[in-house]
Amino acid sequence: VTSEVVDQVYSEYMGKAENRAQVRDGLLNALGDPLFVLSAIEVARYHRDAGNPVYFYEFQHRPSSATGVVPEFVKADHTDEIAFVFGKPFLAGDV
Numbered sequence: 001v002t003s004e005v006v007d008q009v010y011s012e013y014m015g016k017a018e019n020r021a022q023v024r025d026g027l028l029n030a031l032g033d034p035l036f037v038l039s040a041i042e043v044a045r046y047h048r049d050a051g052n053p054v055y056f057y058e059f060q061h062r063p064s065s066a067t068g069v070v071p072e073f074v075k076a077d078h079t080d081e082i083a084f085v086f087g088k089p090f091l092a093g094d095v
Contacts, residue, residue, distance in 0.1 A: 021073065059084075 014026035044054045059081040062074070070077065 025073065 013030040014023050017023045044056050048054045060075040063080055
């Protein structure tokens with residue numbers, strides 16, 4: 001990775017940060033975009049190119065069950081949307 005690429009990534013994700021929370025959020029996005037978003041877009045394009053309908057969304061609703069369990073800056077964790085889409089009967093245990 002060249003220093004030019006590092007500078008571009010920094011500028012895009014953290015360059016306008018005014019406090020530590022914004023730096024944290026920028027770093028999380030800089031790590032999450034290549035790991036999750038870009039690969040999800042690639043898979044969606046494969047399905048689209050095969051002639052299938054594709055629906056792409058980002059779930060950001062913070063469930064009330066997250067209170068006191070995950071940090072306040074976390075909007076929604078992986079699979080949190082399942083309870084909202086299919087209902088609580090699909091969740092096992094005392095959630």
